[in-house]
Amino acid sequence: MNTTPTDATDEPQAVTLTLNDRRQAFNRAYQSAQGFGIMSAPSIPPLFVPGALILGNGTDIGINRNLVQSGTGLLLEAQAYPGMQAGDVIEIFLHPQSLITPPIPAKTATLGIGREGLDIALYVPQQRVEEGMLYLYCRVTRAGTHEVEESPWLSVWCKLSLPAGPDLKPDEPWHSALNAPQVMQLVDEQTLGEFVQVTIEPYLGMAAGDTLRLHIGLEQQDYPVREQDIGQTMTVHVPAEVLRSAGDSDGLALYYRVIDPLNNVSEKASARTFVQVSLGSKGLDAPFVFDNDAPQVLDTRSLGNADVPLSVKVDLPDFQPGDELEVVGIGMGALGQRVEIRPARQVIGQVGKAYLFMLPNPQVQRLARGLLMVGYTQRRGNVEVGQSLHRYIDVLGPAPELPEPVLVEARNGTLDPALPRCTVAISYPSMSPGDWVELFFYGYTGAGYAYAWTLERSVSRNDALRQQITFSIGAEHLSALDGGAVQPRYQVSNDSLPSPLESLHGWVQVGELLAELAPPEVPAAGDDGTLAQADTRGGVDVIVAANPCITPGSVVTVKWLGDTALGTCEGVAEARVYKVPQAVAQASVGHSVEVTYTVRNPDDGRLRLSLPFQLRIIADEPVVLRAPVVLDVDGAVLDPTFLPSGVRLQAAYQGMLAGDEVVLRLTGKQAYNAPAVRVEPFRPVVISVPAKVLLGNAGELIQVTFSVAREGQPSRVSPALNLQVRNALGIVLSPLELNGLSIKVEGWKATSAVSVGNTATRVASGGVPPYTYASNNPTVATVNAAGLVTGNRNGTAVISATDLRGTQVSYPVRVSNVYRLLHNWGPVNHHQAVAWMNSLGNAEPCSGRAVTDLQRVYGRTLVTGGYWHFWLCEKNGCGGSGFAFYHATNHAIHCADYFNTNIHAAWCIQRT
Incomplete structure (x- = not known):
């Protein structure tokens, strides 16, 4: 559990709201709306639905999809009423307001002994909760007198369907029924007025009172849907200052979500529109994210545990040695949560290369089904001198979930009901001051009664510093649950979230089961x-x-x-x-x-x-020791990569008695003697070997035995268990630069020689051989079965090595100085050859270095058509009026005047 940081700030204690506070607030609002005074309040109070929205204009409460849990249904409370006694029958009614036949109770309960004077938590089954305008009330039949009384009828708006309907394409990052917003393709100072007009098409189930939350990059603007908008294309005016705040980009992302009046949110956001925005001075080129297979798309499912490489190309005249690069990534997750990524700054040592930054995998994973914006700032002498354009990237993959809350005092999944209190610790990524956290402490008592309690408060600055918020559950709640179980969970909400984020949850036993x-x-x-x-x-x-x-x-x-x-x-x-x-x-x-x-x-x-x-169990054999048994893997091979917490072994033997002392011993390159374990009743003997011991024996064969000491008897040693410890899969991960000059000629047959500096070999080790190698961009670089990487054209690629178990490591490669040879069969003189070269674009003379590379790769006798001599479009050391040409029969470079008629053709090279 996290501890309080030493730099924690002093601040007032945050006010914690309880379920009682929410119940009282509902009662006050209901009495005010109905005009009840203290003397005129009904004898049976209205039913209370925790979490329901308090509405108005003739409708008392709203119930949304989040309140009706799968399996359990809708939680509500029959509030304590005067004269409660065991045997009272409580019937819950929840039915359409248009119902004309006698209603059937949705839930019936008999008040048990000892529950007099309590608020009674009950679940209405999920199948009994209908969508629409409903009435909710309870009917109490008094024990003994059989007198029947009813609570006030609550008018309820229940909406369980999501706006825009179900998404029919779950594998896509956007909602299949929400079309992309439409806007002009270029926004600059000439086209920008006071606002930019964005149009949004009508959607399924469109209703007045819905809210369209339009996202402009990481900015957002709400548009309330009106009656006259139903079925029509809507126009949203985005103020100019919002566009300026979003920043310049080659592809600013625009999309929206739909939120209905009961805070149901569309299953996913709409499709994206990408707009070019240029409102400031010319920005530096946007950074490039390596792992995206398609422009502006990144799939977390293909990452595994790998970080995401991002490169910034640094060239003259914009950059100088000593400049500093600061990369910032800001993302918005599937439900609107913000994530900020700041890799360490880098100082430019050399201009004319790309600088690699790594975006941490856990932070990128939290953006699945969301959007990532990346950009960078250029600093010189600690002064900002440049700002890049923003690059927006759709992040695919399964949406992340908040981790479960932790019951600090629970032991082995059980909570002691006699504790004076219980601490619930909640930690989730990017916890920020002002977040509102609501803890749900729902469960069942030992007698099978539903139990509900909630606590909620805002995240303080100190909470955010230690990335943990805690709640204290009083003794009265623990004792009430004795013999039952509790399923703690929590929700997080803040201004940027269209609806609360829900945590994972699991059951914890309270006391002993009956x-x-x-x-x-x-x-x-x-x-x-x-x-x-x-x-x-x-x-x-x-x-x-x-x-x-x-x-x-x-x-x-x-x-x-x-x-x-x-x-x-x-x-x-x-x-x-x-x-x-x-x-x-x-x-x-x-x-x-x-x-x-x-x-x-x-x-x-x-x-x-x-x-x-x-x-x-009656023994029919004497005590016999057996070799220890590995619990965490099958077979006799241990892979430290898959055992980050070490490995557990069980010492089980015939005739085991409580009080026996067991010592586990490991022999190998790094020996290990585990602390002695005394056999206890109802406890198997399980001993852990730490991960550092496994790593110390990587690549080695180890032996594991255990000895048993029993009072009054000599110590016994078990047979040995032989285990092989694998080396972890590894490869050099630093970026590979292939910058040797390489001339590619289509149709020429190459020799076995390769261009100098255009190939390199990196071989994997460890893991489970054999290894396979692959390139994500073979047009730029290929890799063969031996790990030899060859540059094919200028650009970047990622080379991955995978072992037999599917474990993968990868490294980036950048290829430069790759050209292709171009032919002009003429007839041309030297001046005409140079003019031809200049007309091509990205073309250069076929230098002596280029000819040397050609003869190295394709052989000394180059393909010249049998008798053609070729101008090389440069002097190459020729003096006076001489110019360099390749001699077809001498296979060497010579000099000639530009008008020499024996030279008919020309060569030049063009950057790929």
């Missing part, structure tokens, strides 16, 4: 509960009988709890026979075992426990 299900059966055991060791070979079958609480989708977990072994096996509801592994069963020989099972309901997450089946 056994309520029938015990399992072990068919191989006798009537007295004994099981022969011979019957454990191949594992032990455990049968779970059918039970009404085991519904389709339920997860059944069988637990084997013994003095010397602990095991679990898991299956779905359809399975009835579960196999306890032989190793676990035989480790319990000579000892008693409790066999139980739990059932996790797929709809509400509730966990139920069975009564135990008592079993004793």
